[in-house]
Amino acid sequence: NYLRAFQPLYLEVYWRSFWMALVTTTSCALLGYPVAYTLALRVSKRWKTVLLMLVIIPFWTSFLVRTYAWMVILRSEGVINNLLLALHVIHEPLRLLYTPLAVMIGLVYGELPFMILPLYAVLQKFDPTLLEAAQDLGASRWSTFLRVTLPLSAPGLVAGSILVFIASVGAFVTPDLLGGARTMMVGNLIQNQFAVARDHPFGSAVAFLLTFLV
16 A cells, blocks of 8 residues: 555645645745734734734634635636626636636635744744844845844744645645645545545555655
8 A cells, every 4th residue: 555655646646735735835925924024013002903813713714614615706606707707807707616726725815824823923022123223234124124034033934834834735625625626635635545435544554654744
């Protein structure tokens, strides 16, 4: 079963899972860092709690329900296509659902809070006088960010990246509902071995390899 897990057919599934998890992690970092930075350093205390609650609220709803909501948004008769058709941007519905793009949107949406919260926890302890000192010494805003803010927030960025990558590489609900059979990831492969193929030894071998590598 372990030898079978390294056949080319399954290596393609592993590679797809890896690069999609990597793109998801990168996207969450690019989207989550500005949000966390703004929440920690730019927003007044009165609004900070409210905005932070908006980041946490999705955890109060079932992830499965939220994924079904994205199916409604992305389908041919969904919100996006209806809006684009109404604005005459397109003349026929776009194929958004059951594509790698749909899976990526679902993964980024689901994992984004796991990037924002660790970054916020680090950035809220940041001393703003360090930024003022850097600017007094002649550093531009970009230079200050690269040489002061980013290195000091690196622990939060690393923690968020680990959380997002691990959750993304083993995801199976999002690829199953938003991607269909064409976007199978390793989580779907494991789930299928137990629920459909009833090949428990092979499913166990793949699950152990995934756990070991992660």
